[in-house]
Amino acid sequence: GAGVSQSPRYKVAKRGQDVALRCDPISGHVSLFWYQQALGQGPEFLTYFQNEAQLDKSGLPSDRFFAERPEGSVSTLKIQRTQQEDSAVYLCASTQGNEQYFGPGTRLTVT
Amino acid sequence: RKEVEQDPGPFNVPEGATVAFNCTYSNSASQSFFWYRQDCRKEPKLLMSVYSSGNEDGRFTAQLNRASQYISLLIRDSKLSDSATYLCAVKGGSSNTGKLIFGQGTTLQVKP
Numbered sequence: 622g623a624g625v626s627q628s629p630r631y632k633v634a635k636r637g638q639d640v641a642l643r644c645d646p647i648s649g650h651v652s653l654f655w656y657q658q659a660l661g662q663g664p665e666f667l668t669y670f671q672n673e674a675q676l677d678k679s680g681l682p683s684d685r686f687f688a689e690r691p692e693g694s695v696s697t698l699k700i701q702r703t704q705q706e707d708s709a710v711y712l713c714a715s716t717q718g719n720e721q722y723f724g725p726g727t728r729l730t731v732t
Numbered sequence: 733r734k735e736v737e738q739d740p741g742p743f744n745v746p747e748g749a750t751v752a753f754n755c756t757y758s759n760s761a762s763q764s765f766f767w768y769r770q771d772c773r774k775e776p777k778l779l780m781s782v783y784s785s786g787n788e789d790g791r792f793t794a795q796l797n798r799a800s801q802y803i804s805l806l807i808r809d810s811k812l813s814d815s816a817t818y819l820c821a822v823k824g825g826s827s828n829t830g831k832l833i834f835g836q837g838t839t840l841q842v843k844p
């Protein structure tokens with residue numbers, strides 16, 4: 622069946638630009654997570670949604686990061702005024718029972 | 733100190749070898765434990781959940797030691813295709829939103 626999908630797969634942004642990353646979770650999955658993975662590191666939690674409610678945003682690194690899931694399905698992670706340290710892979714995961722399944726990620730490079 | 737720690741390796745082993753990875757976690761309230769496999773430039777894929785009684789899936793065995801707060805992954809008869817980064821992940825604890833806390837990953841390279 623269809624898994625988690627993310628778009629775009631690759632994004633190059635100039636420093637200071639805004640970007641929007643999209644996640645389509647597995648149909649019917651209530652819980653959705655965003656993670657950030659820097660090179661050579663494990664994924665780090667950013668934020669969590671249960672349906673349309675953002676229940677935990679404790680991992681967002683600054684107020685330049687914003688996420689939404691207005692209808693409880695597709696989610697968008699927005700980064701304003703991108704900085705070089707934002708360069709990373711942004712992973713979305715949705716949950717079946719106790720297990721999380723990841724999308725292919727968006728590789729963001731800020732130049 | 734990181735909440736979940738792994739030896740980053742790399743572990744270089746010949747085909748057919750048995751290799752074991754450990755992962756320690758600091759939050760004793762952690763409730764669920766997982767091993768993920770990540771190939772280069774791909775997303776993490778769930779390899780197996782780790783249960784208190786230990787569990788096995790073919791050549792892979794995972795164990796949990798709550799007293800010492802570590803989980804392990806044993807790979808027997810390693811294949812070239814096992815070459816990847818293995819991430820341990822821990823869920824639960826005080827916040828209990830279901831978020832996963834990952835180690836930095838252990839790189840395995842299986843050589844012919």
